Amino acid sequence: MESQKSNTQDRELILTRKLNAPIELVWEVWTEPEHIANWWGPNGFTNTISTMDVRAGGAWNLVMHGPDGKDYDNRSIFKEIILHKKIVYEHISYPRILATIDFEAQGDQTLITWHMLFDSAEEFMAVVKAHNAKEGQKQNVEKLAAYLEGLHEQHR
Amino acid sequence: MKARRDVYQAIADPTRRAIIHMIAAQPQNVNAIAEKFDVTRQAISLHVKILTDCGLIVIKQRGRDRFCEAQLDQLGEVANWVAQYRQHWESKLDAMENYLEKLKKERYGKPKK
Numbered sequence: 001m002e003s004q005k006s007n008t009q010d011r012e013l014i015l016t017r018k019l020n021a022p023i024e025l026v027w028e029v030w031t032e033p034e035h036i037a038n039w040w041g042p043n044g045f046t047n048t049i050s051t052m053d054v055r056a057g058g059a060w061n062l063v064m065h066g067p068d069g070k071d072y073d074n075r076s077i078f079k080e081i082i083l084h085k086k087i088v089y090e091h092i093s094y095p096r097i098l099a100t101i102d103f104e105a106q107g108d109q110t111l112i113t114w115h116m117l118f119d120s121a122e123e124f125m126a127v128v129k130a131h132n133a134k135e136g137q138k139q140n141v142e143k144l145a146a147y148l149e150g151l152h153e154q155h156r
Numbered sequence: 157m158k159a160r161r162d163v164y165q166a167i168a169d170p171t172r173r174a175i176i177h178m179i180a181a182q183p184q185n186v187n188a189i190a191e192k193f194d195v196t197r198q199a200i201s202l203h204v205k206i207l208t209d210c211g212l213i214v215i216k217q218r219g220r221d222r223f224c225e226a227q228l229d230q231l232g233e234v235a236n237w238v239a240q241y242r243q244h245w246e247s248k249l250d251a252m253e254n255y256l257e258k259l260k261k262e263r264y265g266k267p268k269k
Contacts, residue, residue, distance in 0.1 A: 010173065013242055017249045021256040029256060039251040042244065114245070125164040125234075131244060132237040 011118040019112060023084050023105040026112065030087065030101070040064070055081055060089060095119070095127045163230045166210040171195065172203050176212060176226055183216070183225040 019026055029035040033049040040047050044067040051061040060076040073093055080088035084103055091097040095118060102113040118124035167173055175189060190200040204224060207213045211230060216223045 015245055039255040122168040125168045128237050128241045129164050131241045135240055
């Protein structure tokens with residue numbers, strides 16, 4: 001059968017992005033709570049960070065506030081921190097994910113590689129499924145909003 | 157009561173993925189599949205049954221042999237859903253990118269042309 005070259009393939013996501021900013025700035029924006037609160041979380045969410053202790057073994061507690069008024073608790077533990085090179089954290093609330101973010105300076109730009117490894121393929125599939133359901137629901141709400149907007153226009 | 161099966165459940169198991177992989181190129185009979193794995197014949201039969209229930213394979217009788225044939229349309233659907241989930245994380249990177257731009261402007265003034 002297929003070799004064991006990647007026995008995690010079925011439960012991981014890898015994203016890469018070249019950011020148009022020097023590595024010091026990218027690192028700062030990732031590791032300081034007042035910065036990360038400005039970009040973490042899906043569109044329409046805000047974030048409250050109660051703890052962000054960026055060192056191996058340090059806790060990172062973040063609550064995402066959804067547009068629907070719901071709060072989502074995200075607790076993680078940093079596993080490894082190498083300045084301007086690497087962040088590893090384990091998301092210990094559901095779903096359990098081991099995330100590794102590599103930073104690489106490329107002149108004035110920074111290449112980041114974001115690797116997310118789920119505990120199991122079962123869990124990964126469950127999350128994908130739940131996400132899909134949520135997306136479907138969101139689209140329904142958007143459709144409803146567009147529909148109501150249409151009605152509103154007609155009545156003007 | 158019959159448990160509800162879905163395609164996610166089907167592909168979450170490594171042996172079942174290996175079976176799909178094996179028959180994707182061409183149909184194989186159940187005995188041939190069972191021989192390739194280090195588990196009991198019964199275990200393979202159960203996996204085949206789950207895959208059949210999920211509609212990922214169909215069994216076709218040919219003479220005395222039962223052949224498993226892959227029906228992979230549903231897997232495309234899963235791939236789309238994984239892609240949507242990936243998009244969710246990509247949007248985090250988009251947000252980071254936008255925030256970096258904003259911060260650069262604040263700190264260093266207008267970006268160089």
